[in-house]
Amino acid sequence: MKPWMVLPLLALAGCSPSPDTPGGGALQGERNQAGNYLAYEHQVVIELPAEQIGEHLVSTREACLTARFGNCSLLGAQQSSGRAPRGELTLRIVPEGVEPLTQLASAGGELVSRSTHAEDLAQAVSDNQRQHERLLHQQRTLQQFEQRNDLAVADLLALAREQAALEVQLQTIAQEAAQQQRRLETNLLTLTFTSSYEHNRIGDAFSRLQDNLIEGTANVIEFVGYSLPFLIVLFPVALGLRKLWRRLTQR
Known part of the structure; x- marks a missing residue:
């Protein structure tokens, strides 16, 4: 059967995008009701210890690729390291797999924000x-x-x-x-993994000391380079004004 044959007729009225998911529990997947043509998308932000972000990225990615919670396709993955590491997974999964996959991704961490919206494809x-x-x-x-x-x-x-x-x-x-x-049968899910760290002003100042020293030295050198031509021109003028001043004062 052709894919277009399973598409129902256009509904005369569509539903508005779903509101943010209420607090408590993991993010729920959304399934279209009869007569609706809504493509649901979820954004989830999870806060984890910095050393656990890579582990959670791998486990969540594997759960999607192996269809552990139902049909799932990985659309994108990225990870950054440093003082504030971060990771993100974008995937498309069946509605019933959104909640268990979100629970797996946020295990041992805190689900700090979550939102759901939908695009009407009618x-x-x-x-x-x-x-x-x-x-x-x-x-x-x-x-x-x-x-x-x-x-x-x-x-x-x-x-x-x-x-x-x-x-x-x-x-x-x-x-x-x-x-x-x-798009109508699955949900787009974006999982963003972040980490919290203590902000130490003294430690930050010492860590930036070398960079500040290099930048300050470079600024001084640039200032001297810009000022040198003016000094070369103004020095003879200053000598002439000095001689003229002496003559006037002697008279």
Whole structure:
């Protein structure tokens, strides 16, 4: 069965994006109700000890790739180190897998923020279906012309080119419909891992001492470089003014 065949008809009214998830428990996945065409997306921020961020990234990534909590696709992953390490995973998972995967990712840490919003795909689904029906109508018309016996070779070649172009457009429409259906049946989940650290002003000052010294020395050198041409020009002028002042005072 073609992907577009499973898409229902356009709903006359859509639902508004879902509000932020209330406190308590892990983030819940969202599934479309009958007549809705909402693509749900979740953003979760998890605070962990710095040394655990890499471990949680690996375990959450593996849980997704092995479909531990249902069908899941990893869309992106990134990690940064340093004084404030950070990591992020972007994945698409079935609604029932959002909660257990979030619990796994936040185990031993704190889920500091979470939000959910949705994009209404009703118009896009309807437009895609109408375009598909229009292309099918054109295809049936061309097939009727092909059955005629009075067509010249040039006409047959032109019909063949038109049929090939229609097939390409139909394949593109089918791929787009499949992608829309995937967005409707799964949830986009972005997990951001952060760490907290104590801000020590004295330690920070010592850590920046070398950089500040280098930067200050460079600024002094630049200042001298900019001032040297002026000194070369002004020095003879200053000597002339000094001699003139002496003559005036002697008189």
